Amino acid sequence: MSIRTYTTRPLVALRQYPFDLAVVSVAAIVAYAIVATASSGSALRLAVTLPLALFLPGYALTALLFPGTETRAATRAARPVQWSGIDVVERLAISFALSLTVVPIVVLVLPITGWGLGAEPIAATLGGITVVAAQLGVVRRLRLSRADRFTVSPVSALERRRESGPTVTLSTIVLGGAIVFAIGALLFGLLAPTSAGGYSELGLYTEDDDTGDLVTGDLPAEIAPGETASVTVGLENQEGAHTEYTVVVQQQILDDGEVTDRTELDRLEASVPDGETVTTETAVAPTPNVELEEPVRVGFLLFEGEPPNDPTADDAVVDTYFWTTVTEDALEDE
Template sequence: MAGNRQLPMDLLLIAGFVLITNIFILVPVLSDSFPRTYLGVILVLFLPGYALTGALFPAKKDIDGIERAAISFGLSISIAPILGLSLNYSSWGIREIPLLTEFSIFTLLMCVIAYYRRRLLSETEVFGVSFKKCYLSMKARVLEKPESKTDKVIAFIFVLSMLASIGSLAYIIGNPKEGEHFTEFYILGNNSTIGDYPTEFVQGEKGTVTVGIINHEYRPMDYTIDVRLENRSLQESQKQISLGNNMSWEEPVTFTPPLKGKNMKLEFLLFNETEKTIPYRNLNLWINVTEEA
C-alpha cells in the first residue's frame, strides 16, 4: 500500500481539460470562440480513452507510454458511439449539453478509479507522468544515440499523420455542412405526452399544455409565443424565448379561455425575430367552453 506521494499530474491534467472544455462550451461569451471546437474534439477522442486506460492499467509495467497513448485514442473512438447510443435511448436525446455531461462524468469517474487503483500500488510500481523526467529522458536518448534518418522520417510521418487526422476531424466538427434550416414547435398534453389535450372547459377555468421549441436554424434565434382563442390574443400566455442553435425550450403554458362556445379555435402561434405579424409556426386545438353551472 502506498503512502504519501505526489498527486498524479496526468490525471489532474485530464480533469483540468474536462473543466476547461465545459467552461468554453457552457459560458456564452466563450461558446463561439475558436478553442471550443478543439477542446471538444480532445474531450471526445482522447480524454475518455486515456482515463479508462489509466483505470485498466495502473502499473507502469502494464504498458509503455506509446502503447498507452495509442490505446487511449482507440478506446475513445470505441467509447464515443456507446455513450451516444445510450443517450439516444434516453429522454435527453443526442444533444450538445447531455453529450457534454455524459463524456465529462465518464472521464472524471475513470480518473477517480485510476487514482484509486494507483494508490493500491507501491510508488515504484505505479504509472505516472513526470514531465521533468520525460524531458531528461528524451535529452539523454538524443545525446546517447542519435536516431537514424529512417527512424526520424518514420517518426515525423507518424506525428504529421496524427496531427493531420486530428486537424481534419476538428475542422469537420467545427464547420459541419449545414442542413435544412427549421424550428421544431410542438405541444404536449397531460403528463407531457402527445395527445390527451385539455379540450373541455368551464368558463374561467385554466388550462395547461406543455409547449416545446427546438432551434435548428444554425444561428441564435429570438421567438415569441402567442396563444389566441378565436383570433383573440390571451396576453397572459405570451412567452419570449431566446435559443442558440440546437438548443431547446420546453415549459408548461397556462391559459384561461375568456369566451364560451363550442368548437372554438385555440391557436398556439410561434413568431421569429424577423417576422412579427405572420406566424412562423402554428398549432391548433379545438375546445369547448361551457357556462359555469
C-alpha cells in the first residue's frame, strides 16, 4: 500500500501542475528557438518576439508574486487569510507592467556581459527569466490550498462570479481599459505605415593595431603632410529593401560654424541587402592647400543612389564627420 502511494505522488503532482505556467514556460522556450533560427525581420520572428518581450516574463513574475486567487469577502469573514491573490484583470495589467520593466533592465545589463546586446541574447535572457520565475511560481502556488490557488479555469471563474455577484469594481474597469489602450497603441505603431519607412546608419571605424578589430572613437586626429589615414565606413540598411548607397567623403573648411569650402576626397559605392551591414575603406588625404596646424573637418555624406551635383549634409540621408589637423608632429608619432 505504501509503495502504491509513493508511485502515484508524481502523477498527482503532474495533474496539479498549473496549466497556465506550463504554457508560459513552453511558449518562452519556443519563442527563443524561433528568434535564434528565423531570419531577421521575418513575420514569424516578430510574432513570437512581441509576447516574449511584452507579456511572458511579467506573467511568470506575477505568478511568483501573487500565487493565490482573488480573496472573497466571505472567506475573509470566516477565517484569517494572508492576502496573496488578485483578479484576472489586475493580473494581466501587472504582467504587462512587469514585462515593460524587465526588458529595459535586460537591455542595460547585457552590454556589460560577455553575451553582448543582440536579438538572441535578449531572447535567451527573457526566456530564462520566464521559465525560472514560472517554476518558482509553481512551487508557491502548490503550497496553497486548492481553494486559495489561482487557476486558469473558465468554469471556476464563472462560479466565483456567481457567488460574488455581478459587481465590477472601478479599478477593474480602469485596468481593463488601460490594457486595451496599450495593446491598441502597440498594434497601431507596428502596423500603421510611417513616413520614414525605415532607416540607414553610417559609422566610422579604425582598425586596432593590437587586435585587428574595428573600433570607434580612435579616428586620426592628426595627419602628416602628404600622408593618408585609413578609415573604415560601415553602412547598415534597415530600409526594408535592397538599397544602393553612395558615400561622398568631403574635406570641409569652416568659418564661424559655417562650411565655406568643400572638396571631394573620395566617393564610395555599396550595394547593401535589407537588414545587413557592410564595410568599406577609404584613405583620407587632405589637399595640399590646407595649411599646417589648420583644423579640417572630414565629412561623410550618405545618399541612396546617385548624389546631387553639389552634395551637402542637408541633402544626405545621414551624415557624420571627424576633425583632424595636418601637422608635421604626426611624422614624429609614427
